[in-house]
Amino acid sequence: MSRPVTTVGVIYLLHFERPYRHARHYTGWAADLDHRLAEHAAGQGARLLAVVKAAGIAWTLARTWTGTRADERALKRQGGASRRCPTCGVTPLPARRATGPGRRSAR
Numbered sequence: 833m834s835r836p837v838t839t840v841g842v843i844y845l846l847h848f849e850r851p852y853r854h855a856r857h858y859t860g861w862a863a864d865l866d867h868r869l870a871e872h873a874a875g876q877g878a879r880l881l882a883v884v885k886a887a888g889i890a891w892t893l894a895r896t897w898t899g900t901r902a903d904e905r906a907l908k909r910q911g912g913a914s915r916r917c918p919t920c921g922v923t924p925l926p927a928r929r930a931t932g933p934g935r936r937s938a939r
């Protein structure tokens with residue numbers, strides 16, 4: 833729980849098969865996505881996913897980005913997860929800020 837916000841991991845978007853109250857998506861961040869998804873499948877790691885599991889709602893991994901926790905927070909603050917969700921029938925925009933600092937080009 834004390835990882836620095838600058839750690840680069842995976843931001844992921846889960847799409848619920850049907851809405852739970854007003855929620856249809858869950859945006860999260862993980863250093864180890866497979867491990868995290870296994871936790872979520874067991875109803876652990878996030879309150880929303882625990883109640884979604886209890887309600888018998890399945891979810892799928894709709895999309896991932898590479899980024900930090902700060903990027904995840906910025907993404908959540910923007911809202912409108914369904915506009916970023918390919919499973920909702922949207923063609924995703926090219927990843928922008930969420931890909932992190934453009935370190936891949938020249939050194």
Ligand SMILES: [Zn+2]
Nearest residue numbers: 847917919920
């Ligand atoms: Zn969706």
